[in-house]
Amino acid sequence: MPTKIVVADDHSMFREMLLHILTYRGDKCVVMAEAADGGDALSLVSRYAPDILLLDYKMPGIGRLPEFCKEVSRRNANTRVLVLSGYSEEEIALEAAMGGAKGYVVKGASVENLLDAIAAVQMGGVWVDPSLPPRVFNAFVGEKSNRFEKIGKLSRRELQVLSLVSQGMSNKEISTHLHIDKRTVKNHLTHIFQKLNVSTRQQAAAQFTRDRPRAAKSRAARQSA
Numbered sequence: 001m002p003t004k005i006v007v008a009d010d011h012s013m014f015r016e017m018l019l020h021i022l023t024y025r026g027d028k029c030v031v032m033a034e035a036a037d038g039g040d041a042l043s044l045v046s047r048y049a050p051d052i053l054l055l056d057y058k059m060p061g062i063g064r065l066p067e068f069c070k071e072v073s074r075r076n077a078n079t080r081v082l083v084l085s086g087y088s089e090e091e092i093a094l095e096a097a098m099g100g101a102k103g104y105v106v107k108g109a110s111v112e113n114l115l116d117a118i119a120a121v122q123m124g125g126v127w128v129d130p131s132l133p134p135r136v137f138n139a140f141v142g143e144k145s146n147r148f149e150k151i152g153k154l155s156r157r158e159l160q161v162l163s164l165v166s167q168g169m170s171n172k173e174i175s176t177h178l179h180i181d182k183r184t185v186k187n188h189l190t191h192i193f194q195k196l197n198v199s200t201r202q203q204a205a206a207q208f209t210r211d212r213p214r215a216a217k218s219r220a221a222r223q224s225a
Contacts, residue, residue, distance in 0.1 A: 002028040003122045006050040008041035009034075009084065010059035014107075018054065021111055022118075029118065037061040038068060045075045051122055053081050055101075057092065065092070069099025080121050088129065090136050091159030097139035103127040104140070135208070150207065153195045161188045166205040 005022060009015050015034050022029040032048040035041040038061025045053060053072055062068050069081050081101040085092060086108075093104040102121045105114055106129045117127035126140040154162065157178075164174045171189075175182045189201070198204050 002030040003052060003118065004030055004032050004048065004050040005052045005054060005118070006032055006041065006044045006048060006079075007034045007054045008036075008038070008044075008059070009054075009056040010036045011056075012036070014056075021114070025111060025115065027115070027119070038063070042071060042075055045072055045079050049076045050079055052118060053079055054084055054118075055081055056084050057096065058085070058087075065095040066099030069096060069101045073100055082117060082121050082127070088131050089160065089163075090132055091163055093128065093132055093136045094139055094159055097136065102140070104129055104132070104136070106131060150196050154192060158188055158192050158195070161185060162192055162204060162208050165189070165201055166208045 007015050007018050007022075009018070015036075019031050019034070022031055032050050033044045035044050037059055040061070041053065041055065044050070055072075057065050057068075065083075072079055072081050080103075081096070081099075082103040082105065083093075083096045083101050084105050084107055086106070088106050088108075096104055103117050103126055105117050105127070109117075109129060113129075120127040126137070128137045128140050160178065161174060164177060169177065171182050171185045174180075174185050178185075189204075192204055193199060196204055196207050198207065
């Protein structure tokens with residue numbers, strides 16, 4: 001049976017490129033329909049019950065990515081979401097994983113990687129862009145520990161801050177990197193600590209990296225919120 005696909009991207013040129021690739025290079029792929037916003041994508045999932053929704057997360061009508069992915073599953077439990085993104089930030093990929101998406105492909109990937117991802121997801125597996133760290137793959141394969149459930153409560157900005165904390169950045173460095181005030185960084189960390197039920201940067205970084213509660217980065221452990 002052919003793999004039924006709905007393509008959702010707000011850039012018409014990119015949709016046309018995907019249609020060409022899937023038609024002439026995909027193995028038994030059939031594009032059922034195309035959408036330019038999240039609302040249309042959901043309607044098409046309900047109408048066509050595709051095997052795969054190729055989803056550009058950053059387009060009108062998506063809202064928060066985890067909730068959108070869950071809504072796709074509510075519309076059709078057999079539709080697997082494969083996220084296409086121009087961004088390689090791990091916090092976006094983690095959001096997709098928490099919503100139940102089955103894969104994450106960076107738009108700079110090769111055509112072969114895209115086709116491999118479609119094949120893997122269609123066969124019931126997952127596919128995560130190799131540029132992303134192992135913890136992202138672990139989230140996609142369903143290691144739903146209590147730590148991952150807590151991580152899923154964080155906003156995208158909080159995930160971004162926590163990612164930088166786990167890399168050993170100080171509040172000042174995070175402030176510079178994200179172009180936000182140091183007080184804003186501290187506020188984000190306060191919310192992160194509350195949601196993860198931790199009291200130190202060391203403990204927060206350990207949950208994010210899935211290590212034991214030890215200094216994930218010695219420099220991060222020395223910083224206070």
